[in-house]
Amino acid sequence: MTNEAANNRSPSRSTLSKAERSRILLAVDEAFEKQVAFLSELVRCASLRGQEAEVQEIMEAALHERGYLVDRQAIDTALIGQHPAFSPATVSYENSWNVIGTHIPVVAQGRSLILNAHVDVVPTGDPDRWQDPPFKPTRRGDWLYGRGSGDMKAGMSAAIFALDAIKAAGLELTASVQIHSVVEEEITGNGAAMALASGQTADAVLIPEPTDEKLIRANSGVIKFAVTVHGTPAHPREVSSGVSALEAAVRLIDHLRNLEARWNEEQNTRPYFNDVENPAALTIGTITGGEWIASVPSSCRFEGRIGFYPGDKPQDRMKEFEAFVATIAADDPLVQRCPEPLVQWVGVVQPGYTLAPGSEAESVLAQAYLDANASDGPSLEACVMAAYLDAALYTVHAGIPSLVYGPIAEKIHAIDERVSLSSLRRVTKTIALFAVEWCGVRRASDKNPAAVI
Amino acid sequence: MTNEAANNRSPSRSTLSKAERSRILLAVDEAFEKQVAFLSELVRCASLRGQEAEVQEIMEAALHERGYLVDRQAIDTALIGQHPAFSPATVSYENSWNVIGTHIPVVAQGRSLILNAHVDVVPTGDPDRWQDPPFKPTRRGDWLYGRGSGDMKAGMSAAIFALDAIKAAGLELTASVQIHSVVEEEITGNGAAMALASGQTADAVLIPEPTDEKLIRANSGVIKFAVTVHGTPAHPREVSSGVSALEAAVRLIDHLRNLEARWNEEQNTRPYFNDVENPAALTIGTITGGEWIASVPSSCRFEGRIGFYPGDKPQDRMKEFEAFVATIAADDPLVQRCPEPLVQWVGVVQPGYTLAPGSEAESVLAQAYLDANASDGPSLEACVMAAYLDAALYTVHAGIPSLVYGPIAEKIHAIDERVSLSSLRRVTKTIALFAVEWCGVRRASDKNPAAVI
16 A cells, blocks of 8 residues: 555555566466365364354464464353453353464564454254255365355355465565454354453454445344244143243244334335335244143243344344233233243344445455456445344444455255355455455565565 | 952952942042052152153052062064054163063952053143143142043052952952063053063953043054155355245145045944044144254154044055155155155054943943942043054954043043042052953952952
8 A cells, every 4th residue: 555544445446567466366376276275174063052163273273373373262251241242141150261373474464454253153954955965064066165264264264265376476464363262143242242352443344244245335133033832731731721932932023023013014214224125024033932742831932133223222123122021922822821931132232333435444345356257246245234243343333444245155054055266266356355455565575674565 | 259250250240348338439539649649659750751760750659569479571672664553763771661460369260451651751841831840730620630640650559459448448459460561662562562472461450541431332442653855955145946845744744634534434334433532633743843043944853643443454554654755755846856765663653442232341340330430420432533552452463352441531642640549549440440340349358268258
């Protein structure tokens, strides 16, 4: 970049030569098979919730090897309930920690950057329904299959190999760059919350979630609940003397569809959400009820999530949800025969965010996108994602502009998850060029530390 | 009894003196606190499925102590699928065995008898919802509380203490009497099936299930199923690309209510079932679905039971059930988007039975009932039970007349299960007088072995 001060946020292009830019892109190409091998190694780790230790050890080694300052960061549960970036925790974090790798520049003149990616993955469903075992990374044509391949170990590899390519091109970033390898994105966001609460900050964060190479303009706030319904157990010979907790729970879920519809209707008054299908998306993820095949179930518990719009406080939506359940408990003829259902908040409770158009960060990314692809091709598209993203925490609780942009992936959270490798390559290149423009570079060979490009 | 041959089935009264009859009744009264203590000891054992060893060891010791020939009888799983009394097994029976105690008479001239009771109990539900811990037998007024107190450890105590009272009155039964302390009644009936398949037979079986001191005239056949529905998992950001296995399962359960209604409608054409509320009683006992709070569930499994009428083959009803599920799978717009639901048979698949009015066994029981209570009081009532009973196996597969008659109990399979102790005392007396009349007796002091009363 030019010698402009980091905070100047100039949209002007760096004086990086075309040849130097080409060298970076070539370096991505040259290391790409190594990148796929690294990604495969990550996919091989079944880093389900609470089981992220193995993958984080790989991350730690990979960052050490590259000369980053590496910190293993435990989640300080004392902060939960204190710091607003945290959501309720229902499990121990003893074996779940973040890994933070930091590039400390010789010359610090550019804009600092956080590259965030989460290592936790969701369960696979029945492995027999997969073409290949879900934790056996399998390459078929342009696709790499495996749980977590798209969401979002590919993104993690992009962040690391983008920075590698810059170095391989003989360049050195002239601003602090942190790699946040975090846990818990799929449930609470408490990994990213910890990274944030520890005081880690930067001028921008880029998160290569699988976005089909689009930039996220806005996302939903999400609250995750567990509802427990108690019934009155009974013997099948006298069914009418009991109230099935299962039937009451199903009735309650039916009613909750009305809450979803009501929240969905608000989309017309909210920027960006006009065309989103089912922005509130009530999904019931799990249900467990009853304990004996021939008894009327005494209790039933279901867990799920519901979305809402950026700008809304999750606390208000939680209250609305609880009041809705209380009304059903009072009015529905079946549910009213049960004790009042218990609502618990068991995962993320966070607002959504928007990335206002016209930011410097977006403009640098859009140019990098063009430079990494065909300069005369289509521009970077923006879109809305009706799901929780760790980006929300960085934006809402720390005011850091968040760029969520990553590769094409399919079947995330589903069977036969896969990521497009050609897309991953393009994304890696875009991130490399973005980092160069955002952070600035100097020639690593240059003896004069002030010799910034 | 008189010197009539055992097979003569005479309804005439024995020549047992009134004083001797009173001595038996008095012996029940005198031992009743001991009986309650024994019952409490049984209730203290959490003899859930697969955990019956402790209670069976107590039973074994109790029968040994009384001089019965005692046999520990393992379930021979090789017979399952071969002998029609067995239902499918889904668990190991390594720690679940029957205990068979046999009284071998010095003089065998009367009619033989099986007293059957099951020791397995169903789960408690949330123990905190009980007034007292469910496996802490608690006496309050006329009631003894505890899981299994009514269903059916009280009945077990009645069988044992009825025979004790006869002995205490100085009498000795002149026919073989077996006590079948069986497992698995609450799920498959495979305990009683084993007792039967081992060749144990008798001229009648009496089972003191909690029937409110009524005699069971007929009961339902029952089949127990598990249905697994697979959906298409998806991320909440693209709900419509998935099919929730949970929603499909709930839809399927809704449709099954129509099958229940159709089977219930048949009641008008079936003897004894006219006035029974919900004779088919489809109950869904358990449900488990999904594996992640923020995924569209990929699978959902529910278990339940449905009843039908005596005389019907369970195999026919199973076929009808399977065909019904297949039709829903083909026709319902949501369920048809899933692979065909898997129906498994995971518990009892047995026909119901009837006890034809006018049997000798019933008439002897009815007289014993009057003699044990007030002779001028109401007669023994008969009723229908729309639930599985081990009695069905003895009747249907071995042609043994089955008398199911036992104490008043409340909240079986529910919270705060309890049995009436005054009722238990009456039932114990009735069983004692029944056994005397059915099997015949001689005075234990009599040196002449042929001196039958």
